[in-house]
Amino acid sequence: MSDLTPNHTAGEPIEPIDTQALKDLAQKNIDNPEGGNKKIRTHTEADGLFRNNTAVRDHVIKVGEPKPLLGDDSAPNPTEVAQAGLAACIAVGVQAIAQHRGVTLTKLDIDIESDIDISPTWGVGDLSEDKRPGVSDVRVKLDLEGDADRETLDQIQKDAIKWSPVVNTYTRPANLTSELV
Structure with missing residues (x-):
């Protein structure tokens, strides 16, 4: 514990x-x-x-x-909360897929490290045309243990990544609009 x-x-x-x-x-x-x-x-x-x-x-x-x-x-901060949401979404997917496939998990740990460029400073810093504020690269590491072999656990994590709504939001961004009300 x-x-x-x-x-x-x-x-x-x-x-x-x-x-x-x-x-x-x-x-x-x-x-x-x-x-x-x-x-x-x-x-x-x-x-x-x-x-x-x-x-x-x-x-x-x-x-x-x-x-x-x-x-x-x-x-x-907001990016850390987004990354926490990403990890939690992957964890939910891993648990659901494992349960569906009859695999009992005894360990599910996820570490995420990402790279971010904050130099635009919320639109008041370095605003060069080549800037892409936000996360650019995300590295996810899963430590899974359970009553299945490594190949099965690896497939579970791959499928959880594939079907995660938050992973897909990171990799296939949503259309976003804004308006002053």
């Missing part, structure tokens, strides 16, 4: 999701693919010094900036 995983003891099976509920959800989306199209809504309010609080359903996500980026280091 670690501070990050208070519900899991090392070497023990990771608490599984309900297999029948997973099958039912999968079948529902096979039978009605259009029913899988949903809206995600969030509401963010600025709280000063780059602190922002975002309401997501009944949860609040705090986002800020570290001191070198003029924040108070009270919360992860």
